[in-house]
Every structure is written in structure tokens, then in C-alpha cells.
Amino acid sequence: MARLIQASGPLAGASVIVTRPAASAGSLRRRIRGLGGVPIGLPGSVLRAAPERAAVCAALIAARAAAVAVFVSPAAVKFAFAACPKLRFARATRICAVGVATARALSRRGLRDVVWPRTRQDSEGLLALPELRSLRGCRAVLIGAPGGRELLAQTLRNRRARLTRIDVYHRQAPRYSARQLAALEQAPAPLLLLASSAEALANLRAGIPLHLFARLAAGDVVVSSERLAARARAGLFANVHVAAGPAPAELLNAACAVLARHRL
Incomplete structure (x- = not known):
């Protein structure tokens, strides 16, 4: 038995x-x-790719020389590189991730020297990074999805960054x-x-x-x-x-x- x-x-x-x-x-x-x-x-x-793949890729390519590029989630990395597989940023661009999982996803795509918060792995932790404190007049790119919290985008604008949002995916109710x-x-x-x-x-x-x-x-x-x-x-x-x-x-x-x- x-x-x-x-x-x-x-x-x-x-x-x-x-x-x-x-x-x-x-x-x-x-x-x-x-x-x-x-x-x-x-x-x-449920996560879906943004419908206009060519337009998303063009927006990402246009953002390659930004002072700061912020990826808000591992999904943002996945869908950004699905739309634009050869995406690379200028050497001077600071690439920021909301947490360690996002940083690892970027590393797997060959992006090095990614900055991410070691304490709070959320919008507040990301905004506390020195790289995001002094952005007056600097171009910043926020790569993610529409909806959700607006704290990150609003704070970057309040810090006088010239912000561009690139929505590479969107969420649907399951x-x-x-x-x-x-x-x-x-x-x-x-x-x-x-x-x-x-x-x-x-x-x-x-x-x-x-x-x-x-x-x-x-x-x-x-x-x-x-x-x-x-x-x-x-x-x-x-x-x-x-x-x-x-x-x-x-x-x-x-x-x-x-x-x-x-x-x-």
C-alpha cells in the first residue's frame, strides 16, 4: 500500500x-x-504587447541618447526588446530599474551598469537614487505600461525632467x-x-x-x-x-x- x-x-x-x-x-x-x-x-x-510594434521600436530608438532610461518592470524589458531586439543606449545614458528582477532582465539583454534601489524596490526606492535626483532640463525616458501609479512620472516632471513615456505593453483584466x-x-x-x-x-x-x-x-x-x-x-x-x-x-x-x- x-x-x-x-x-x-x-x-x-x-x-x-x-x-x-x-x-x-x-x-x-x-x-x-x-x-x-x-x-x-x-x-x-494579463499583459499584452503594445499594438504598434514599429512605432514602439521607433520611439525606443529615438530615446537612445536620453540622460536617463527607466524600466519599470521585467515585463517592460521583455516587451521593449520584443519590439526592438537590437535596442542599445548611449554610453552616457544611465539605465535604471525598479528592482533586482528588472535589473537582471536588463543584464540578460546585455545591458551593463544598471542602477537599481537596494532597499525599497518600488517607485519610492527608485526615486531616492542619486541618478534621479537632479534632472532639471535632462531628457528622461520611462518605459512601461499605461495605468498604475503615477508617482514616478509625476515626480520626474516635478524635478523638471523632459519626460517621454514609452508604453511597450498594456494590462488587461483577466x-x-x-x-x-x-x-x-x-x-x-x-x-x-x-x-x-x-x-x-x-x-x-x-x-x-x-x-x-x-x-x-x-x-x-x-x-x-x-x-x-x-x-x-x-x-x-x-x-x-x-x-x-x-x-x-x-x-x-x-x-x-x-x-x-x-x-x-
Whole structure:
């Protein structure tokens, strides 16, 4: 008779809801399994390339001599180089990334000396970099997607940068399949939801049946910032916990701590 082997690890027995877009969630899902948890994918958004690929490439080429080029996410790197595979910047251009994952994506594309915040890996951390403090009259390029927070763009304008935004992709609300909804309905408790985007939380609430949202909202939610925690509480999530940041390790450290408290 086969023996039932129980998972071990700090997330053993937990169902961990992953809201990152499917294309960028693989590493996080593997880490969850490595910690003993069961990852359940419910992407908070679907990422699509900007429709005018030739126009995007032309805009990127025109921006090669900017003083500063800022990539806001690994997806921004992916879609920028999909549109313009031979993209390179002038030697004097400071290339900035919002976090280590974005910096690594740029490095894989052959871009060196990328600057990224070592503490807060978000807009606030990026804006604290010395390279982004004195930009009066300098040309800055922000490479990402429309929507989301405006803090980065607005602050660069307030610092008198000549800002150009290049949207290389856009987000769409997901349509959840019957299989995804069944996985959520059948997921064993405890449920831990990981979120680093207010848009993802809003899309979840709008996109799944009420009884499933009620199940999610009654569980634990780990978010990447105090700002997002306030949005989660306003969205009827009851048990909200704030991680040190949006990086997978930071979200998972917080999730492990939450589950450890449940087991006391």
C-alpha cells in the first residue's frame, strides 16, 4: 500500500494564491512549492504587447541618447526588446530599474551598469537614487505600461525632467477559466493571497464569483506596501499583512511568518 507523503516546510499545508501575470509567476510558484505550499494561479492582469510594434521600436530608438532610461518592470524589458531586439543606449545614458528582477532582465539583454534601489524596490526606492535626483532640463525616458501609479512620472516632471513615456505593453483584466475557479474553490485552507498590485486585487474582486471572493477575503492577504494594505482593507480583505517589499523573497518571508503565527 502506497504511503502518503506529507509536504514539509514553513508553508506546508497552505494554499498560496499567486496574482502575478502568468508569464512572470513561474519563479514564485517554484519557491512556494519548495517551501511546502501549493501555488494556485489567479493572475491579477494579463499583459499584452503594445499594438504598434514599429512605432514602439521607433520611439525606443529615438530615446537612445536620453540622460536617463527607466524600466519599470521585467515585463517592460521583455516587451521593449520584443519590439526592438537590437535596442542599445548611449554610453552616457544611465539605465535604471525598479528592482533586482528588472535589473537582471536588463543584464540578460546585455545591458551593463544598471542602477537599481537596494532597499525599497518600488517607485519610492527608485526615486531616492542619486541618478534621479537632479534632472532639471535632462531628457528622461520611462518605459512601461499605461495605468498604475503615477508617482514616478509625476515626480520626474516635478524635478523638471523632459519626460517621454514609452508604453511597450498594456494590462488587461483577466477572464478566469472554470479550471482556475475550481482550483480556488477546492483549495484546502489556510489560504494565503500574495499581492503587489492594487489593480490585481480589484480585478480579482470583479472577476470571480462572490462566494469565492468571500473565501479569499476571509483568508490572509500579504501585500507589498502600506499603501496597498489600505487598498486591500478598503476592498473588504480582513486579515492584511505587509511584507518588506514586492520581491518574491519578501512576500514569501511574510507569508511564512503569517502561517507560523496560525500554528502557535
